[in-house]
Amino acid sequence: MIKNKKILYIVLISISVLFIGILFLRSGKDKNQKDFESILTEGKTFDPRELPSLPEDYSDHKLMEYSVEEIARILQEKYGKNIDNPAVQIAMIEELLKDLPKLYPNDWVRVLNQILGYAFPNKVLELMRMSENLYNYNKFRESNMSKVGLLSDEARRQMIWKERYRLFGEKADQIWSMEKKMTTIGDTLKRIKESPAGNLDAKLSNYSQTLKEQFGKEYPRIMENKREQFTEGFMVSVQKDLKILSFGERKSALREIRATMGMDNAALGRWDALEEEREKIWQNQQKYSEKRTQLSSKKGGMSSDDERELDSLRKKFFGEEAEIIKNEEASGYYRAQEERTYGVN
Amino acid sequence: MNFKKRNLVCLIALLVFATGVHAGARKTVYPVVFAHGLAGFDNLLGYYYFGNDYGTFVGDPCDELLETACNGSIHSGQKALAASVTPFQSSEVRGTQLADRIQNYMTSTGVTKVNIIGHSQGGIDARKAAAVLRARYGRQVVHVMVSVSSPHRGSPMAKYILDLGPGVTSVIDALAKIFGNTIYGSGNDGVAAAKQLVYNDYSSTDGVTTGMKAFNNNYNVDANTANYWGSIITAQDSLNTNPALFLLKEGFYNIDGDGYCVDDCDNDGAAGKGDGTRGNGDDDGVVGINSQQMGNRLQYNECALCFDTITVNTGLGYVGNLNAPTSAQMTSKSSVVSQDHLDVVGVPPDTFSEEEFYASILEFIVTKGG
Numbered sequence: 185m186i187k188n189k190k191i192l193y194i195v196l197i198s199i200s201v202l203f204i205g206i207l208f209l210r211s212g213k214d215k216n217q218k219d220f221e222s223i224l225t226e227g228k229t230f231d232p233r234e235l236p237s238l239p240e241d242y243s244d245h246k247l248m249e250y251s252v253e254e255i256a257r258i259l260q261e262k263y264g265k266n267i268d269n270p271a272v273q274i275a276m277i278e279e280l281l282k283d284l285p286k287l288y289p290n291d292w293v294r295v296l297n298q299i300l301g302y303a304f305p306n307k308v309l310e311l312m313r314m315s316e317n318l319y320n321y322n323k324f325r326e327s328n329m330s331k332v333g334l335l336s337d338e339a340r341r342q343m344i345w346k347e348r349y350r351l352f353g354e355k356a357d358q359i360w361s362m363e364k365k366m367t368t369i370g371d372t373l374k375r376i377k378e379s380p381a382g383n384l385d386a387k388l389s390n391y392s393q394t395l396k397e398q399f400g401k402e403y404p405r406i407m408e409n410k411r412e413q414f415t416e417g418f419m420v421s422v423q424k425d426l427k428i429l430s431f432g433e434r435k436s437a438l439r440e441i442r443a444t445m446g447m448d449n450a451a452l453g454r455w456d457a458l459e460e461e462r463e464k465i466w467q468n469q470q471k472y473s474e475k476r477t478q479l480s481s482k483k484g485g486m487s488s489d490d491e492r493e494l495d496s497l498r499k500k501f502f503g504e505e506a507e508i509i510k511n512e513e514a515s516g517y518y519r520a521q522e523e524r525t526y527g528v529n
Numbered sequence: 530m531n532f533k534k535r536n537l538v539c540l541i542a543l544l545v546f547a548t549g550v551h552a553g554a555r556k557t558v559y560p561v562v563f564a565h566g567l568a569g570f571d572n573l574l575g576y577y578y579f580g581n582d583y584g585t586f587v588g589d590p591c592d593e594l595l596e597t598a599c600n601g602s603i604h605s606g607q608k609a610l611a612a613s614v615t616p617f618q619s620s621e622v623r624g625t626q627l628a629d630r631i632q633n634y635m636t637s638t639g640v641t642k643v644n645i646i647g648h649s650q651g652g653i654d655a656r657k658a659a660a661v662l663r664a665r666y667g668r669q670v671v672h673v674m675v676s677v678s679s680p681h682r683g684s685p686m687a688k689y690i691l692d693l694g695p696g697v698t699s700v701i702d703a704l705a706k707i708f709g710n711t712i713y714g715s716g717n718d719g720v721a722a723a724k725q726l727v728y729n730d731y732s733s734t735d736g737v738t739t740g741m742k743a744f745n746n747n748y749n750v751d752a753n754t755a756n757y758w759g760s761i762i763t764a765q766d767s768l769n770t771n772p773a774l775f776l777l778k779e780g781f782y783n784i785d786g787d788g789y790c791v792d793d794c795d796n797d798g799a800a801g802k803g804d805g806t807r808g809n810g811d812d813d814g815v816v817g818i819n820s821q822q823m824g825n826r827l828q829y830n831e832c833a834l835c836f837d838t839i840t841v842n843t844g845l846g847y848v849g850n851l852n853a854p855t856s857a858q859m860t861s862k863s864s865v866v867s868q869d870h871l872d873v874v875g876v877p878p879d880t881f882s883e884e885e886f887y888a889s890i891l892e893f894i895v896t897k898g899g
Contacts, residue, residue, distance in 0.1 A: 244553065246835060274583070275597040282882050286833050325582065326877050330773050333709035360583060362598040405592060412610060412634045447637060454636045504664035508657075511747045516721075516737035517621045529629040 217323075219293035220316035230301030230308055235260070248283045252295070255280075256302035267304060270314070270355035277315045317351040324351075341367070365398040369414075377421040384425045384437055391418050392444050407446050415445045419527035426526040435459055438527050466524060468501035473520035553602050553836055554892040557899055559642040559672050560608035560634070561891060563588055564627055564658070566649025566678075566874070567722060568616050568708035579611065579648070579883065580875050586611050587875075587887040602836070602888035610634045610643075617704065617717040619725040620650060620744060624657025631658060632665065644673040644899040645755075646890055648874050649815070650726065652676025652760070652823070653744065659754035660747075673899035674755040675827070675890055678763045678813055678870050680799065681851050682820040683728030683741045685784045686776065688798025691723050691731060696781030706775050707815075728793040728800050742792070742800070745851040750824050757897045758824025759841070760848075761890075763813040763866045763873060771871045774814035783807040786817015789856035800852070801859045810862065815870040819859035822848045828864035829889065837885045839893035 213221070235257040239250060242258050250258065259276060266272040280299060284292040296315060301308040324347050325332070332340055348356035357364065372394045376387045395414060399406045407414070418441060419426075426434050438459060439452055447455070475497055479490045486494070498506035512519065563586075565578040580586045583598060588609025591599035612634075614626040631643055647655035655674060662670035680687070690703045697703045701719045705712045712719050724731045724739040731739055750758045764786075776782045785803025795802040801819035804811070811818050826842040842864040848854045866873070868881055875883045 248833060249835070271597045279601075282885070283833050322582075322877060326772070329771070329876070330706060330775065333773065334705060335710065362583060362585065409589060409608070412637050413613075415637070416630075416633065442637075450639060451637050454639065458632070458636050504667065505661065508661055508664060508747075512621045512625070514738050515619060515621045515743070516735075516739070517619060517625075519625070528633065529626070 215290075216293050216319060217316070220312065220319065223293065223297050223312055224309065224316065227309060228301075230305035232305050233302060235302065246283070247279060248287060252299055253302060255299050259299070259303040264304075267307060270352070270358045271361060273311060273314050274318060274359050277311070277318055281315075281318075314352075314355075321347065321351050368398055369394060369417075373417050373421045376418075377424075381424040381428055384422060385440075387422060387425070388418070388441055388444055391421075411445055411447070415442060415447075416528055418445070420525060423526060431463060434526060441527070462529070465502070469520040472497055472501050473518070554604055554607070554888040555895045556604035556606045557608075557644060557891055557894050559644050559899055560610060560638070560640055561588060561644045561646060561894065562610045562612050562627075562631055562634070562655075563887075564612055564645055564647035564651030564655045565614070566647075566651045567704070568711050578874050579887065581883065582875075587883050600884040600888065602884050603891055607891065608638070608640075614654065615716050616708075616711040616714065617719045617722040619718070619721045619739065620653045620657055621725075622721070623650065623654040624748070625661055627654045627658035628661035628665070631662060631670070635670075642670055642672050642899075644675075644894050645671055646675045646677065646887065647679060648677045649679055649870065650722070652679030653681065653725070653741070656748040656750075656754070656823075657744075660751070663754045669753060669756060671755040673757045673894045673897050674759070674824070675894070676760045676821075676823050677873055677890075678816055678821065679760065679823065680726050680816040680820045681741065681745065681760075681823050682800035682854075683793065683798050684726045684816050684820065685786070685797040685799050686782070686815050687723045687726035688731070689776065689782050691720070691727065694776075694782060696776055696779060703776070707773055727798045729796075742852055749851055750849050757899065758847075759827045759893075760821060760823040760825070761827050761829060761839075761866060761873075762818055762821040762864065763816075763868050763870060764810050764818050764862070765813055765867050765869045765872075766808060766810045771814065771869050771876060773871060773876065774869065777814045784812035784814075784817045786819050787811035787860050787862065788819065789859045792852070800854075804860070810865070810867070813868070813870040818862065818865060819854075822854060822858045823851060824848060826858070826864050827893070829866045829886065831885075836892075837882075837889040839889045 233253075235253050236251075238257055238261055239245075239254060242250070242254075242261075247255055247258060263272050263276045267276075277296075280296055281292075284295055288295050293315075297308065297312055300311045300315075304311060325344075328343075332343065335343065345356070348360065352359060372391060376391060379387070395407070396403050419438075422441075426437065429437060435456065439456065442452055442455055476494060479486050479494060482490070495506070495510070498509055502509055509519065563579050568578070577586065579588070585598045585600065586609075587600050588603070588607065588611060589599045590603050590605045590607040591601045592605045610630070612627055612630040614623040614630070631645075635641070635643070645655040645659070647653070653676075655671075655676065659671040659674060690697050690700050693700070700723055701712055704719045704723065711717070721739075725744070726741065727739070728741045730743065748754075772778055784799075785797075785805070785807045786799065786801070787809075788802040788804040790802045791800075793800050797803070799817055799820045801817070822845070825847055826845045828840045828842045830838045830840060832838070845858055845861055845863060846855065848858055872881050873883065873886065
């Protein structure tokens, strides 16, 4: 009886140990997550300390070239003025995380804490919480990658934003502000594309206003870098409007769009010439395509004379691009069968 | 924590400056066009191609100290175009579209030449685009051409998917699982895209000639179409590959991509053959080592305490004919970047800094006059 009880106790204890072990493992937290948790639970703050003077040429070097104190000083200089902005906090943490895990694979969370504590002693816990949230967010993205990739745009947005708000609260709006702006611009283009043909001026005005509202004082600089993408995005969205215009009207409308998007006279002149050239090429493609269809539909297929005639036609219509068009046709691609995107090709 | 590495670092920095290499990337002479691979530019599994999770493109420069949505490792005046073409199509189609986009950019900005960095199929599209632009302008338009992880001699993965190998129920479904749902958008042709990436003509009965061998004959490495040709090769052991590369991750298929033979002698969809051992870091989950070298093989020197650099691996020589590389060019693991196919364009999980990687390519382009 006693022996049986002993066995029973051993079995019960073993099961308990096993159960606790499973519970422990099921928590699924990795070492870094545990390090974050431990630092934040401990809640240790840092006393302000005198840091070394700012290295003169620090912007020409990587952050990790410097000592912890020097890194802290550089961070104060680079991010101090706007450290309350969550997007700035994330940018700073990301800069540190580029190299810290590589340099200190087993201890980078504690090194991060030290650097942030030296740089911003009054905000160290807030910054460490932000770092922990960022780490957990990245883990979430990694583990849901395939699932997220297969979702519709709307479902994906919903899932991602739910997690962003869960981890970062309202700060998520500031952290992903650029993405939000681009989404708003994309939604505007989608609405324009889905609207009935007509009122091109109003559509252009609406789009231009959206861009200005989204980027505010950064608008000129953003347009400097992304004018082409934003212009083409609009062109694609107003194809219905452009298609119903005559060539002359369309040329004028395209010029107006490009001028509104900020292109100067020299650029508009170059575009006028290219639009003329492309119009001619599309007309030639139609002529060539008709002849090609006629020859290839002959009973018994094309003869070698027909092939030579096509070669000569390609040369006549497309000049130096003739050989390339021949390659395309051999692969099954026929440009003339494509729908033209006015203002783009 | 001892940070007394400073003296050593200063010495390294001194050596770096002494050799003329700059910290961060200088501005390229001509703008840089980024050509994406399969899947749309703004949605590779929900991530931004050539970007990060905040909507920042690696070609966006910072012009203020505190600007956050930008790449701080490139010059503040850097000009770049994130070109967008149909996500899933053949490179005959996508290459022409890319040429149109570049011509549009040149017309809008007035620039006379560009450099191109193409990832995966983007590196293949870029070769055709360079030829189209050469024909249209009657002169060389592309200065430096760099491909990253491009299957210039085919991908066994593409053939495996077309063959509906184990684990693949449909071509479209498999491509969607790997690259995301943009394949369902209009204008996409997943089968044409996959046929493009097989070395030989996939079907002798479909009335058309597809595949990389024919494409390479038409759009080979050519000094007339670009001034400098280089490629970065990626490969990784199977354990570290991206979970999205499901065929590999689920154990369905693993490329053996580091053996040599002329053409596709083992009919796996890529030129060359295997060495009999899979999973020994001979592919990046989509493309084998033996498919990736074009022109010079470039070496990415990742540096934790200094800015990353790109140098030329002179030992392996130049691939001037894409259908006839040497045995060493097909099998050597020298200068291979240990990342998977999706790591280098911003899809996690990785410990890879896309911003610095592309900044180092931009700096390399400057050294080649581009």
